[in-house]
Each structure stands twice: as C-alpha cells, then as structure tokens.
Amino acid sequence: MKTKKEKEAIIEYLENIRMGKKNTYRCNEDSEVSRIAFLLQNIEGTYTSVTEEAHKEKEGIKYVISNLSHQLKTPLANIKLYETFLEDSNLSDEKRKLFQEKMRGQIGKLEWILESIIKCTRLEEGAIDFEAKMLSIKKTISSAIDTVTLKAAEKNIDITAEENILNIDLYHNMRWTREVFINLLENAIKYSPGNSTIKIDIEQLETYTRISVKDEGIGIRKKEFGKIFQRFYRSKDAENIEGSGIGLYLCRLILEKEKGNITVSSNYGDGSTFQVYLLNTEPFQ
Known part of the structure; x- marks a missing residue:
C-alpha cells in the first residue's frame, strides 16, 4: 500500500466487516489495493451470509423453545x-x-x-434411514384405522373406507405413512362431534394417488390452510381442545421424504378434508 490513506481505507473496510456495517470503499481496478478490496468483498459476503444464517437459526431455536415450553x-x-x-x-x-x-x-x-x-x-x-418402496396401501391404512378404533368408538364415530380401491401398491414407508394416517384420523376424531362419520376415499391420478380423509368436524378457516402444517401452530378455534400442533407438521415431513404431499380443503364449520398424495411408481433416482 503506497499511501497512508489506502492503509486507513483497508483498515476501515475490515472494521466495518467486523462491526457488521455497510462498506462503500472503492479504489482503482489496476491497483494492488483493489485486489485486496476485491478479496475483502468476498469475505464480507461470506461473513454476512453466515451471520444471517446464524441469526435465523438462533431465532428458530428461540421459537421452538418458546412453543415447547408452552406445550x-x-x-x-x-x-x-x-x-x-x-x-x-x-x-x-x-x-x-x-x-x-x-x-x-x-x-x-x-x-x-x-x-x-x-x-x-x-x-x-436426516438422522433416520428412511426407506420407501412400493407397498400395499391397504395394509398401511387398515393398520392406522385399527389403532384409532377405540377412540372413534368412544364418540360413536364410524370410519368408512373404499375397500375395493385400497388394494393397490404405492411408493411409501409403511411405518411412517401409517403414522401420517393415525395423526389425520385422530385429529378427525378429536374435532368431530359424536355420532358422525369419517370417510376415506382414494382416487388414482396419472402420477399420484390421492387419499382423502374427510370428517364432519369444526372445519378450518381458509386463511389457516398453510399455517396448520407449521410446527406448533394451533388455531384459536382449537384452544379449548387438547393438542400440541406437531402432528400435521410431522405428516408433512414424512410425506416430503416420500416425494409426496399433503393439502387441506374445508368449509369452516362444516368439516375438513385432508388429501395425501403418494407416488404411483418409484421416483427416478
């Protein structure tokens, strides 16, 4: 660095990076200082990215801890x-x-x-060895229904399924996908009145098969359709009903692992329908 001014400019640049301040320093492109400044700009970009990521992670941890303590x-x-x-x-x-x-x-x-x-x-x-393959969806859903039968019986709720369509193979992990349907059925039972019906329908599409779980419960407001799949989210309409806000988030995570999806449709006050989408064939690796 030929001049004191150039040295001070670089020192100021470094100080701004350390303090998280915006840098405006510019110099001649052909100078040695210019090459140093260019390297510092790259360092600054990396540092900013890492700092922002760390801040997001910190906020995420605070959010989880806050919600966990509440639950x-x-x-x-x-x-x-x-x-x-x-x-x-x-x-x-x-x-x-x-x-x-x-x-x-x-x-x-x-x-x-x-x-x-x-x-x-x-x-x-990714700490779980998650293996999905072509398996009978009938066995998976039947096992989930068996798990919640007693809870449904306590409220005299009838669970119906189209037995003749269920006997098809879809790409999924039986253990984890069973958990998806247990969560959906338990929610349907929890939010539905006694003496009602939960209906399971299946429709095979070109790429996916859509499995719908429809209840006659309290329903979900349209503005909450996206929020209910977030971790720990609890609707104000469900404040007096026991729950944790984890089940639907877990469903979404499981189905993402299987290259599937989950959506919801509802008329508030007139029941809800959750649609699970599973691949008809194994995905290309």
Whole structure:
C-alpha cells in the first residue's frame, strides 16, 4: 500500500466487516489495493451470509423453545395438581383412582409431545434411514384405522373406507405413512362431534394417488390452510381442545421424504378434508 490513506481505507473496510456495517470503499481496478478490496468483498459476503444464517437459526431455536415450553406447561401443571390431590389421606378410593388415571393421561401426553419432537428433529436432520418402496396401501391404512378404533368408538364415530380401491401398491414407508394416517384420523376424531362419520376415499391420478380423509368436524378457516402444517401452530378455534400442533407438521415431513404431499380443503364449520398424495411408481433416482 503506497499511501497512508489506502492503509486507513483497508483498515476501515475490515472494521466495518467486523462491526457488521455497510462498506462503500472503492479504489482503482489496476491497483494492488483493489485486489485486496476485491478479496475483502468476498469475505464480507461470506461473513454476512453466515451471520444471517446464524441469526435465523438462533431465532428458530428461540421459537421452538418458546412453543415447547408452552406445550409442556399445561400437562406439567396438571400433573402437579393431581399429585397434590393424591397426597390427601382423606381422599376416597374412587377419587384417588380418577386422579391417578388423569395423571397417567397427562404423562402420556408429555411422552407423545417429546416423542413427536424427537421424530421431527431426526427427520429434519436426516438422522433416520428412511426407506420407501412400493407397498400395499391397504395394509398401511387398515393398520392406522385399527389403532384409532377405540377412540372413534368412544364418540360413536364410524370410519368408512373404499375397500375395493385400497388394494393397490404405492411408493411409501409403511411405518411412517401409517403414522401420517393415525395423526389425520385422530385429529378427525378429536374435532368431530359424536355420532358422525369419517370417510376415506382414494382416487388414482396419472402420477399420484390421492387419499382423502374427510370428517364432519369444526372445519378450518381458509386463511389457516398453510399455517396448520407449521410446527406448533394451533388455531384459536382449537384452544379449548387438547393438542400440541406437531402432528400435521410431522405428516408433512414424512410425506416430503416420500416425494409426496399433503393439502387441506374445508368449509369452516362444516368439516375438513385432508388429501395425501403418494407416488404411483418409484421416483427416478
């Protein structure tokens, strides 16, 4: 550097990078300082990109922690409450049994939330050996229906499926896709009134097969169609209904791994239909 001015300019450039300030320094293209400035511009671009990514990651972690603490707060508070009741030596056997059952239910909810978060994290990070292949969708959906039969029976909800169309092979992972349909069916049961029907339909398209799960529940507002697949999102309409806001996000992650998709359609107050799309053939590698 031939002059003190050039040295100071480069020092200022470096200081601005360190402080995250915008640089406006320019010099002659043929000079040695110009080549240094060009390299610094590349460094600045990389540094800015890394800094922005780190900030996004930090905000994402804060968001997850905030929502996780919110989801865990209620069951933990309930467990403490039931524990206090159970410490009462004058409590009748009937009430003791009731509070024990309620406590087990809250512990089960905590376990489900934590297990779901672990599953989501492992899928996001690619820590799971996720293998999909051509398998009978009938077996997968039938297994999911069997899992939720008791819950449906408690509300006298009938689950119907087109048995003759279900017997086809689609590209999916049976274990994980079963979890998709369990989540969708449990949601349908949870948000539907008693003595209603949940209908499963299948339509084979050119590339995908569309599997629809339709309920007669409270429905979803159109403005929330995209939001409900976000992690921890809970509609205000569902504030008084037990849930964690993880299930649909997990469904989306699983189907992305299978090159599939999930969408929703609904008339608010008149039920919802979730459409799962699975490939008819194995994808090109």
